[in-house]
Amino acid sequence: MRKTPPLSPRRPTRTVTLGSIGIGGDNPVRVQSMTNTDTRDVDATLAQIAALTDAGCEIVRLAVLDEAAATALAAIRAGTKVPLVADIHFDHRLAVAALEAGVDALRINPGNIGSEAAVDVVVDAAKAHHAPIRIGVNSGSVDKALLKKYGGPTPEAMVESALTHIAFLEARGFYDIKVSLKSSSVLRTIAAYRLLGAAVDYPLHIGVTEAGTPMRGAVKSAVGLGILLAEGLGDTLRVSLTGDPVTEIGVAYEILRSLELRARGPEIISCPTCGRTEIDLVGLAEAVEERLRGVPEIFTVAVMGCVVNGPGEAREADIGIAGGRDCGIIFRKGEVLGKVRGSANLIPAFMDELERFITEKKES
Numbered sequence: 517m518r519k520t521p522p523l524s525p526r527r528p529t530r531t532v533t534l535g536s537i538g539i540g541g542d543n544p545v546r547v548q549s550m551t552n553t554d555t556r557d558v559d560a561t562l563a564q565i566a567a568l569t570d571a572g573c574e575i576v577r578l579a580v581l582d583e584a585a586a587t588a589l590a591a592i593r594a595g596t597k598v599p600l601v602a603d604i605h606f607d608h609r610l611a612v613a614a615l616e617a618g619v620d621a622l623r624i625n626p627g628n629i630g631s632e633a634a635v636d637v638v639v640d641a642a643k644a645h646h647a648p649i650r651i652g653v654n655s656g657s658v659d660k661a662l663l664k665k666y667g668g669p670t671p672e673a674m675v676e677s678a679l680t681h682i683a684f685l686e687a688r689g690f691y692d693i694k695v696s697l698k699s700s701s702v703l704r705t706i707a708a709y710r711l712l713g714a715a716v717d718y719p720l721h722i723g724v725t726e727a728g729t730p731m732r733g734a735v736k737s738a739v740g741l742g743i744l745l746a747e748g749l750g751d752t753l754r755v756s757l758t759g760d761p762v763t764e765i766g767v768a769y770e771i772l773r774s775l776e777l778r779a780r781g782p783e784i785i786s787c788p789t790c791g792r793t794e795i796d797l798v799g800l801a802e803a804v805e806e807r808l809r810g811v812p813e814i815f816t817v818a819v820m821g822c823v824v825n826g827p828g829e830a831r832e833a834d835i836g837i838a839g840g841r842d843c844g845i846i847f848r849k850g851e852v853l854g855k856v857r858g859s860a861n862l863i864p865a866f867m868d869e870l871e872r873f874i875t876e877k878k879e880s
């Protein structure tokens with residue numbers, strides 16, 4: 517996609533392969549999420565994975581809490597092609613079992629996976645399965661010595677923790693690494709990734725953790741991830757929201773779209789309404805948004821309230837409507853298609869035109 521004004525150049529990184537997709541290097545910034553089903557419930561987990569991938573999720577992480585969850589991974593692996601990442605804490609045997617079940621990568625915090633010998637076992641298994649390891653440092657799990665040294669989970673403490681873990685894997689000849697440094701503080705997250713990005717060339721998985729409920733979480737993620745992406749940092753991302761993870765995917769793509777890095781699905785431009793609005797603009801915008809949910813084709817729809825900015829925006833869009841006094845003008849790629857009279861006719865008329873446009877788009 518076109519980039520105006522230019523963002524900082526993407527930070528050069530090594531490339532890591534996760535199942536069928538590449539991460540880092542020239543690959544697009546990948547969108548990932550995490551299931552919140554019980555991993556032992558194969559049907560529920562596969563259903564959620566299907567919903568996530570339908571929405572555009574490219575990497576799915578699953579929590580593996582116990583042996584039953586690790587065992588369930590084989591059936592989950594058989595039921596989906598999307599790259600799977602097993603999220604493991606405390607028990608290195610679960611990491612090995614997850615790899616044997618066919619997951620594509622591990623997310624571990626080497627500091628809590630056990631003794632050095634236990635980490636060695638995990639590294640050997642990851643090498644044997646050609647599976648990358650994501651080192652996940654979370655501000656809430658930085659070890660006590662670093663907290664004391666830095667006076668808290670500062671960006672410097674998080675980065676030193678990550679560098680220690682990276683060195684540990686590198687000393688074992690393992691370089692298939694991706695790193696995340698997550699904090700619920702946007703500023704701390706940004707500072708930590710800036711420091712780490714300058715220190716290593718491994719791909720970075722970026723996210724603001726425990727960001728919150730959908731509205732707050734989306735804003736925090738958009739600010740934090742948006743700044744990092746604009747500086748060229750970030751090779752995969754997760755928008756972490758409290759609730760249905762499918763919501764995260766739409767927000768992730770909107771962040772990427774707003775920076776013209778990636779797009780999936782239509783862009784809807786709608787005006788905020790004001791005293792000049794004389795049509796049911798809110799109802800029309802909601803109907804359009806509902807109809808376009810899950811549509812993967814990329815195009816622009818403008819839904820504008822009046823003749824001040826409406827015709828200009830609507831003309832720029834692939835399809836648009838600009839309201840007037842008890843009427844609306846429908847545009848397609850800058851051409852006026854016609855004027856619809858009567859407020860009650862606007863939504864049906866525009867939705868009919870939208871259906872025709874979508875059908876033609878799919879057929880083209």
Ligand code: SF4
Pocket residue numbers: 787788789790791792793820821822823824825826
């Ligand atoms: Fe108001 Fe018209 Fe602008 Fe919408 S497009 S906010 S109705 S001036």
